[in-house]
Amino acid sequence: MSGVRTVSCPNCGGSLEVRAAGYSVSLGCRYCGSIVDISRPEVALIAAYNREAATFTLPPGVRGTLFGTEWQVIGALRRSDGEATWDEYLLFNPYIGYRWLVASEGEWQFGTMLLDRPEGDVDSVTWRGARYTRAMHQPDATTETVVGEFYWRVARGDRARCSSFERGNNSLSLEESDGEVNWTLLVPVRAREIESAFGLKRDDPVNKRRSLYVSRADDSDDLPRMYLISTVAAIMALVLMLVLAGPTQRAVGAIKAPFGTTREGQLIGTIAIARPWQFVTIHAQGSDFENRWVDIDYSIVDRSTGQSVDGYGLVEHYSGRDSDGAWSEGSRATNTQFGRLPRGTYDIYADAQAHAWPVDEAPQASGWNAPEVLDVRVEARTGSVPWGNFWTLLLLLMAVPLLVTWRRVRNQE
Amino acid sequence: MSWRLFVYILWTVLLVSGALSASYYAWSPFSDEVRGGHAFYGGSTHK
Amino acid sequence: MRDGAVPYTTCAHCQSLVLRDGLSAEVIGKVAVVPFDVSPVQLNTSFTVAGLHMVTVGRVRWGWSAGSWNEWFLRADDGSARWLAEAMGMFMLTVERPDILERPLAQTLVHGGTLIPGSDLEIDGEGYQVTDVKDAQCLGSEGDLPFPTLSGWQMTNVDFRAPSGGALSLQRDAEGTTAWLGWWFELAGLSPKGLREIEGWTVPEAMR
Numbered sequence: 001m002s003g004v005r006t007v008s009c010p011n012c013g014g015s016l017e018v019r020a021a022g023y024s025v026s027l028g029c030r031y032c033g034s035i036v037d038i039s040r041p042e043v044a045l046i047a048a049y050n051r052e053a054a055t056f057t058l059p060p061g062v063r064g065t066l067f068g069t070e071w072q073v074i075g076a077l078r079r080s081d082g083e084a085t086w087d088e089y090l091l092f093n094p095y096i097g098y099r100w101l102v103a104s105e106g107e108w109q110f111g112t113m114l115l116d117r118p119e120g121d122v123d124s125v126t127w128r129g130a131r132y133t134r135a136m137h138q139p140d141a142t143t144e145t146v147v148g149e150f151y152w153r154v155a156r157g158d159r160a161r162c163s164s165f166e167r168g169n170n171s172l173s174l175e176e177s178d179g180e181v182n183w184t185l186l187v188p189v190r191a192r193e194i195e196s197a198f199g200l201k202r203d204d205p206v207n208k209r210r211s212l213y214v215s216r217a218d219d220s221d222d223l224p225r226m227y228l229i230s231t232v233a234a235i236m237a238l239v240l241m242l243v244l245a246g247p248t249q250r251a252v253g254a255i256k257a258p259f260g261t262t263r264e265g266q267l268i269g270t271i272a273i274a275r276p277w278q279f280v281t282i283h284a285q286g287s288d289f290e291n292r293w294v295d296i297d298y299s300i301v302d303r304s305t306g307q308s309v310d311g312y313g314l315v316e317h318y319s320g321r322d323s324d325g326a327w328s329e330g331s332r333a334t335n336t337q338f339g340r341l342p343r344g345t346y347d348i349y350a351d352a353q354a355h356a357w358p359v360d361e362a363p364q365a366s367g368w369n370a371p372e373v374l375d376v377r378v379e380a381r382t383g384s385v386p387w388g389n390f391w392t393l394l395l396l397l398m399a400v401p402l403l404v405t406w407r408r409v410r411n412q413e
Numbered sequence: 414m415s416w417r418l419f420v421y422i423l424w425t426v427l428l429v430s431g432a433l434s435a436s437y438y439a440w441s442p443f444s445d446e447v448r449g450g451h452a453f454y455g456g457s458t459h460k
Numbered sequence: 461m462r463d464g465a466v467p468y469t470t471c472a473h474c475q476s477l478v479l480r481d482g483l484s485a486e487v488i489g490k491v492a493v494v495p496f497d498v499s500p501v502q503l504n505t506s507f508t509v510a511g512l513h514m515v516t517v518g519r520v521r522w523g524w525s526a527g528s529w530n531e532w533f534l535r536a537d538d539g540s541a542r543w544l545a546e547a548m549g550m551f552m553l554t555v556e557r558p559d560i561l562e563r564p565l566a567q568t569l570v571h572g573g574t575l576i577p578g579s580d581l582e583i584d585g586e587g588y589q590v591t592d593v594k595d596a597q598c599l600g601s602e603g604d605l606p607f608p609t610l611s612g613w614q615m616t617n618v619d620f621r622a623p624s625g626g627a628l629s630l631q632r633d634a635e636g637t638t639a640w641l642g643w644w645f646e647l648a649g650l651s652p653k654g655l656r657e658i659e660g661w662t663v664p665e666a667m668r
Contacts, residue, residue, distance in 0.1 A: 003498050003658040022497015023548065025527045039527050041495050070661075094498045094658050095647060095667060097549020115550060115644035116625035117589060127623075151548050153526045181577045181591040181621075222418040233425045237432050244436040277439035300446075310447045339444035386436065388443030393432045400421055 003094065009036060010045040017061070018149055019074045020092050026154040028075070028146030030060065035146060035155055047155060057103060057200065058089050060148030064198035066110070066189075069096055073198075075148035081139035081162075083411070090150060098151070100184060101194070108194050111173070114183040118165070118172055125165050125172065127185075132165035132172050152177070223408075226401035234394050241385055246275040248383040257294045257352035257374040260361075264351040268378045272345045279339050281384035282348070286315035286332040287375045291358075293317075294374055297351040298336060302344050311336045315376060318357055337384065348380045466518070466533070466541075466606045477608060492600035492611045494521050499530055499546060500647060500663075502656040503603050507544070509553060509650055513537045516544070518603030522596040522615065533605055541606070543640055544650075545619075545629065551650060552619065552627040554642030560628070561639050569630050570637045575618050581628070583641065588628045592619035607635060 005021040008014070014031035018024055018038055025039040026046065033049035056076040058064075063072045075090035086104035100111030118127035125132050143158040163174040164186075173184045194200065251269025271280065282298055293316035299308040313336045319328035354374040435441060469478050470491045477491045506515045518533035529547035536542055545552040560566055565581045568574075579590045594617050601609035613633065620628035621644065629640045652667050 003660050005496055020498055022495060022499060022528070022530075039523070069664075092549075094500050094661055095655065095664050097646060113548065113550065115621075115646065116623055117591065117621040119587065119623045151527060176577065179577060179593045181589075222415050222421075225418055226421055229422060229425055233429050237429045240433050241436045244433065277437065279439045279441070279444075311445050312447070336445045337441065337443065338446040339439045339441050340446070341439060386439075386441040386443065389432055389435050389441050392442075393428055396428050397425060400424065 007036070007038060007043045009034060010043060011036075011048040019061075019072060020094070020149060020151070023151050024074070024149035025151055026146070027149045028154070030147045033145070033147070033156075037153075038149065046153075049156070056087055056089070056147065058087075058101070058194075058198055062198055064194075066091075066193065066197040069093060071096075071099060073101075073148070075146075075150045075154075077143055077147075077150075077154070078145040079141045079143050081141050083139075085144070090148070100186075101189075102186060103194075106191060108189045108191055109171075109186040110189045111184045111186045114172075114185060117181075118183060120165075127172060127183075130167055132167040132170075135164045135166050135171065138162060138164070223401060223404055226404070230397040230401060233397055237393055238390060241390060244275075245385045246273075246278045246383040248381055249274075250382075251348055251380045253348075253350075253378050255296070255350050255352050255376050255378055257296070257354035257376055259354045259356065259372060262295075262351050262353040264349075266350045266352065268348040268350055268380055270345060270347050271380055271382050273341050273343050273382055276343055278341055278382050279337060279384045279386055280341055280346075280380060280382050282311065282313065282336045282338070282378060282380045284313045284315055284334050284336075285377045285379075286317070287377075289317060289332070289374055291318050291320075292354055292356055292374060293330070294352055294354045294376060296376065296378075299349045299351075300338060300341065300346050300380075301349065302342075302346055304344055309338055309341060311338055316357075337386070337388075339386070341382075348378075350378060352376060466604045468606065468608055469518075469604045470602050470609070472602065477610060479608070488608065489610045491602075491609055492598075494519065494600040494602055495528075497521075497530070498658055500655045500658070501530070501532055501544070501546060501652070502654070505532075505652055505654045505656070507534070507553075507650040507652050509645075514542055516603070518601065518605040520601045520605060520609050521599040522617070523599040524594045524596045528596075528599055533603070542642075543629075549646070551645045551647060552629060552640075552642060553645055553650065554627060554629055554640035557639050557641040559639075560641060561630075561637060566630055566637070566639060569616070569618060569632055575630075581620060583622075583626070583628065586622040586624055586626055588620035588622045588626060590618055591621045592617070594618075607633070 005018040007016050007018055009016055009029040009032065011034040012029060012032040014029055016027060016029060018027060027036045027038045029036060035046040037044040037046050058073045060073050060076055063070060071091035071093050073089050074092045077088040079086060079088060084104065086102060089101040091099040091101060102109040102111060118125040120126055123134050139162055140159055141162050143154065143156055146154050146156055165172045169188045171186045173186055175182045249271050251271045253268035255266040256263055280300060284296055286294060293314065296313040298311045298313060301308045313334050315332050315334050317330040317332050467480055471478060475491050475493060476487045477489045479486045479488050501516060503516050506513060514534040514536040516532045517535045520531045522529055522531065529545065532544040534542040534544055543554050561570060563581055565579060575590055575593055577590045577593060581588045596615050596617055598609050598611060598613035615631055615633040618630045625644045627642050627644045631638050648666060655663055655667055657663065
C-alpha cells in the first residue's frame with residue numbers, strides 16, 4: 001500500500017506529495033508558496049502566492065534516522081517574533097507519529113507532544129514530578145513561510161503567542177488554538193546529531209547560521225577572552241613598534257621666513273639613519289607672531305644619491321575681535337612625518353616664506369628697520385613612532401569585541 | 414575555544430604582524446612625504 | 461461480518477450499510493468510502509494492553525472544519541467493546557463508562573450545552589481537563605459498528621487529559637451522549653500486531 005498521495009497545486013499546477021495523508025490538513029506548495037487545503041479528498045486553494053518557496057536546511061521530503069528512529073520531514077515553517085527568526089520542521093513516521101525539530105540560529109531542539117498533561121497555573125507547571133517555570137520572554141510569533149504539510153490549518157501571517165515553561169535546557173511549549181490545547185516538550189539536540197542523521201555537509205546552512213555576532217552556550221565566554229587578546233596584542237605591538245622605531249637622532253636649526261619671497265635651501269642639520277628603514281619627524285615651531293602664516297617646504301637629501309624626499313609644513317596663527325568677542329585660530333607648531341627613509345646620511349633643508357593675513361602683502365619696511373622676517377625653529381628627529389598606525393591597529397583590534405558586545409546589549413533590550 | 418575566537422585570533426595575528434612590518438619598513442598611510450611621482454607639488458596651495 | 465454483537469455493518473463491495481436484526485438483514489443506506497490515509501492501523505489489527513487482547517472490527521472516520529481523525533471499534537477477547545481514537549499520532553483507548561455522565565460537567569453536554577478547554581472533571585482523584593472540543597461529521601466507515609454511520613451523521617466530541625496520561629471522551633450525537641474512559645498511548649504502547657504495511661516505511665521490530 002503506497003504511503004504517498006499525489007495532488008496538484010490549484011495555483012501553479014505543481015505536483016505535490018502528501019506523505020501523511022489523512023492526517024495532514026494544510027500543504028504549502030514548494031513551487032509557488034500557496035497554501036492548499038488537503039483535509040478533504042478535493043483539494044482546495046486557501047491562499048495563493050506566486051513566489052519561490054524559501055530554502056530550508058531540511059526540505060520537506062528528506063529522511064533521516066535520529067535517535068534510532070527513521071523520520072521524514074514533511075513540513076517546514078519559518079517563524080519570526082520581530083527580532084529573531086527560526087525554522088520549525090514537522091517530522092513524521094506513520095508507526096511512531098509526529099515529532100518537531102526547531103532550528104534557531106544554529107541551535108536545534110527536538111520536540112515531542114505530551115500524552116500526559118502538565119498541571120499548574122500562571123507562573124509554573126509541574127510535569128512528571130518536575131517543575132517548569134514560565135519563560136520571561138513570551139513573544140508573539142508570526143508564520144512567514146509554509147512549505148509542506150501540517151495537521152492543522154496553517155497560514156502565512158498566522159500570529160500565535162508562544163507560551164513556554166522552562167527547566168534547565170528543556171522547555172514545555174503550550175499551544176492553544178481551534179478549540180484544542182497541545183503541550184510539546186523541547187530538548188536541545190547537538191547540530192552534529194542533525195547533520196549526521198540527515199546527511200548534511202559541514203558547510204551547509206546548519207553551520208552558516210552560526211553568525212559571527214550571536215553566540216550561545218559554548219560561545220558565551222569567549223568575549224572576555226577577545227578583550228584580553230586585543231589588550232595583550234596592543235601592548236605587545238606598542239612595545240615592538242617602539243623597539244623597531246630605532247635610535248633617535250636630532251638635528252636642530254633655526255630658519256628665517258621672509259615676506260614676499262621664499263628663502264630657499266636653509267640647512268637645518270644632518271641626520272644619520274641607522275636602521276634599514278626609519279621614520280623622520282620634523283617639528284617646526286614658530287615665534288610669537290599674529291595673523292601670519294609660514295609655508296615651509298622640506299627636503300631630506302640623501303648624501304650618497306642626491307635624491308630628496310620632500311614634505312610640507314605650515315605654521316599659522318590668527319586672531320581678532322568680532323561681535324562674539326575675541327577669537328584666535330591656528331597653531332604655531334606643526335609636525336611633518338616622513339616614512340620609508342632608507343639607511344644613510346641625510347641633510348635637511350627648508351625653504352620658507354611668510355605671508356600676512358588677511359592681505360598677503362609684505363608689511364611696510366619702516367624707516368631704519370630691516371624688512372620683517374619670521375623665525376621658525378626646526379627640529380628633525382629620526383626614530384619617531386608612527387602613532388597613526390598604532391591607533392588604527394587598536395581600533396581594528398577592538399572593533400570586533402566591541403561590535404559583539406553592542407549586539408548583545410541590543411538583543412537584551 | 415570556539416570557532417569565532419579562533420578566527421578572531423587569526424585576525425589579531427594578521428593585524429599585529431601588519432603593524433610590525435609597517436614599523437620595520439617605516440611605512441605609514443599617514444606619512445606626509447612626497448616622492449618621485451607627484452613631486453612637483455606646485456608649491457603651497459594654502460589659502 | 462466480524463462482530464456478531466454489533467448491529468451495523470458496511471458491505472465492503474458495495475458500501476451499503478446493513479442493519480441486522482436477529483436473522484434478517486436490511487439495507488438502510490449507502491456509506492461513503494473512507495478517504496485514503498496513512499494510518500498504521502487497519503481492520504484485524506490486534507492490540508494487547510494490560511493483558512487484554514483486542515481486535516479492530518470497524519472504523520469510523522470523523523471530519524471537522526480543520527481536519528479529521530479515525531476511531532477504531534475494538535472487540536476484546538472478554539467480549540467487551542473498546543474505542544481507539546487516533547489523531548496526530550496519538551491514541552486514546554477507552555471503555556464505556558456511563559456513570560461519568562452523571563457528573564455535572566457531563567450533564568451540561570448531555571443537555572445540549574457546550575464545553576470549553578480548561579474545564580475540569582475529577583475522576584478517582586485525578587483532574588481531567590478538557591483539551592479538545594469539536595463538532596464533527598461522519599466521513600465514512602468500514603467494518604462493524606454499533607451505530608449507523610451514514611454520511612453526514614453529526615457528533616460533538618470532547619476530549620479530556622489527566623496528568624497521569626488518563627483519557628476521557630464524551631460524545632454526543634442524535635442518539636444521546638456516551639462517555640468513554642481510558643488512557644492516552646503512543647502506538648508502541650498498545651503492543652500492536654497486524655499493522656498495515658505502508659510503502660516506503662518498515663514496521664518497527666517491536667510491532668511485528
